[in-house]
Amino acid sequence: MSTESISDRREHIRSVSVTAMSALLGVGAAVASATWVGVSNAAAQNTQALTFVLGAILVQYILINVSGIYGEDEFGTKHYLFVAFMTFSLWFVTWGILLTAEASG
Numbered sequence: 001m002s003t004e005s006i007s008d009r010r011e012h013i014r015s016v017s018v019t020a021m022s023a024l025l026g027v028g029a030a031v032a033s034a035t036w037v038g039v040s041n042a043a044a045q046n047t048q049a050l051t052f053v054l055g056a057i058l059v060q061y062i063l064i065n066v067s068g069i070y071g072e073d074e075f076g077t078k079h080y081l082f083v084a085f086m087t088f089s090l091w092f093v094t095w096g097i098l099l100t101a102e103a104s105g
Contacts, residue, residue: 014069014070017069018064018069018079018082018083019086021060021063021064022060022082022083022086022087022090023086023090025056025057025059025060025087026053026056026086026087026088026089026090026091026094027090027091027094028056029052029053029055029056029087029091030052030053030090030091030092030093030094030095030098031094031098032052033048033049033052033053033091033095034095034098034099036048036049036052037049039098039099039101049095052091053087053088053091053092056087056091057083057084057087057088060083060087061080061083064083
């Protein structure tokens with residue numbers, strides 16, 4: 001019984017770690033996009049901003065594999081898609097807020 005609770009706790013910490021890293025790197029990629037590309041009217045159509053989110057996703061895959069958060073067989077397609085989706089979603093929302101805040105201000 002105690003082995004199951006330790007395993008469940010480890011799984012929970014692992015899930016929270018991956019989710020937090022995805023969220024923080026997504027927001028960081030949006031801030032980097034805003035800094036590099038700017039937040040003018042033309043910035044929303046600039047595709048260079050996407051390189052930051054793609055870089056953030058790639059960095060996460062490397063960090064997760066190097067850190068050993070997941071074992072070799074535990075990090076599958078579902079996890080890759082989750083990391084990519086979460087990072088892109090947070091980047092998209094933050095990038096949209098930054099562009100809208102500049103347009104209205």
